[in-house]
Amino acid sequence: MKRSFNIIALHCDGKILPETYELFNFVRDMGGETITFIILGSEPHVLMMARELAEKTGTDVICATSKYLENYYAQGYRDVLKGLVSTTDPCFICIPHTASGYDFAPLLAAALNIPCITAIEDIQDSLFIRSMFGGRIRAQARPSAPSAVLTVQPGAWEGSADYSGPGGTVRILPVDIPPGKTVIHGFKKSLSHDVGFCDAEVIVSAGRGIGSEQNVTLIKRLAALFPRSAIGATRAVCDLGWLGYRHQIGITGNTVSPRLYIACGISGAVQHISGMKNSRIIVAINTDRHAAIFRTATYCIVEDIKTFIPLVLEEYSRRSGNPVNGSS
Numbered sequence: 353m354k355r356s357f358n359i360i361a362l363h364c365d366g367k368i369l370p371e372t373y374e375l376f377n378f379v380r381d382m383g384g385e386t387i388t389f390i391i392l393g394s395e396p397h398v399l400m401m402a403r404e405l406a407e408k409t410g411t412d413v414i415c416a417t418s419k420y421l422e423n424y425y426a427q428g429y430r431d432v433l434k435g436l437v438s439t440t441d442p443c444f445i446c447i448p449h450t451a452s453g454y455d456f457a458p459l460l461a462a463a464l465n466i467p468c469i470t471a472i473e474d475i476q477d478s479l480f481i482r483s484m485f486g487g488r489i490r491a492q493a494r495p496s497a498p499s500a501v502l503t504v505q506p507g508a509w510e511g512s513a514d515y516s517g518p519g520g521t522v523r524i525l526p527v528d529i530p531p532g533k534t535v536i537h538g539f540k541k542s543l544s545h546d547v548g549f550c551d552a553e554v555i556v557s558a559g560r561g562i563g564s565e566q567n568v569t570l571i572k573r574l575a576a577l578f579p580r581s582a583i584g585a586t587r588a589v590c591d592l593g594w595l596g597y598r599h600q601i602g603i604t605g606n607t608v609s610p611r612l613y614i615a616c617g618i619s620g621a622v623q624h625i626s627g628m629k630n631s632r633i634i635v636a637i638n639t640d641r642h643a644a645i646f647r648t649a650t651y652c653i654v655e656d657i658k659t660f661i662p663l664v665l666e667e668y669s670r671r672s673g674n675p676v677n678g679s680s
């Protein structure tokens with residue numbers, strides 16, 4: 353069976369996303385014999401990124417350019433990639449499972465009439481492994497055709513490019529595409545304030561399992577037991593607006609490694625784990641004894657946080673004689 357791969361390089365603010373290099377290691381793990389990167393964008397930035405890819409990996413790069421590719425848009429990516437992959441005839445088309453990656457991957461698969469396997473976290477016995485139901489089930493998948501579009505979870509493979517040989521070639525292909533139907537007028541970064549992760553020895557993090565915004569108070573009161581502590585959160589909690597995005601820990605948030613990490617009502621999705629797995633001690637509190645977080649935790653507490661944290665606070669008060677605060 354041929355083992356040729358296309359890796360679709362994604363970028364932001366003129367920089368290659370680290371997930372692109374993770375895909376390079378994913379493909380090498382799969383024994384990829386022929387690898388070609390494809391990068392889309394507008395000149396001049398995309399040319400610099402294409403050269404960087406070719407140098408850092410020793411791999412050939414196809415660089416498709418159009419002024420309409422300055423910003424990502426799904427239909428543009430689908431149409432350009434459909435034309436390009438038919439010239440390289442790959443076995444697998446690999447795309448990072450980022451917000452834009454999982455946006456256009458199924459469109460591309462449908463346009464090429466090939467299977468699409470998304471959110472791959474591992475490979476075992478030539479089967480692709482992906483999590484389902486918040487990490488409680490690990491599904492095994494195999495494409496039903498010789499070619500497929502694959503998306504790979506950020507953080508599931510190492511991201512460094514350790515290559516030091518001669519660079520690959522860059523083929524520049526100006527492409528003729530219409531403008532996207534959505535006009536983007538620019539991007540504004542969200543204002544982020546320091547929440548003290550750098551100095552914190554203890555981080556208490558809230559997951560969706562805390563149940564409501566009111567219960568953030570419980571997390572704050574638990575954190576207040578420790579002099580140098582900070583509050584973390586999963587993306588689910590930030591998406592719900594219970595805590596600001598500056599608290600988010602994970603692949604698209606902060607990376608932390610405190611002495612103690614207390615995960616409250618967190619399922620343990622790979623994107624969250626990759627941001628906190630280097631914590632020295634991890635305590636996880638979850639009602640579900642099969643929660644994925646327990647595979648990473650040092651201490652596993654199968655309890656409801658709404659009853660367990662008040663008991664901890666009460667016991668602390670009783671033993672120390674100090675009332676517990678931290679409701680701000």
Ligand SMILES: Cc1cc2nc3c(=O)[nH]c(=O)nc-3n(C[C@H](O)[C@H](O)[C@H](O)COP(=O)(O)OP(=O)(O)OC[C@H]3O[C@@H](n4cnc5c(N)ncnc54)[C@H](O)[C@@H]3O)c2cc1C
Nearest residue numbers: 559560561586587588602603604617619623624638639657
């Ligand atoms: C491209 C991409 C990037 C992402 N980046 C990040 C990221 O940076 N950080 C991040 O966190 N996520 C990220 N995610 C989202 C991630 O996949 C998960 O959806 C998210 O981490 C789940 O958050 P959660 O654990 O709070 O919620 P859930 O998965 O809903 O888990 C809630 C948990 O709480 C438990 N529970 C319920 N009630 C209680 C109770 N009363 N007491 C105790 N436990 C209870 C449940 O058993 C469950 O395990 C990303 C996803 C994608 C696709």
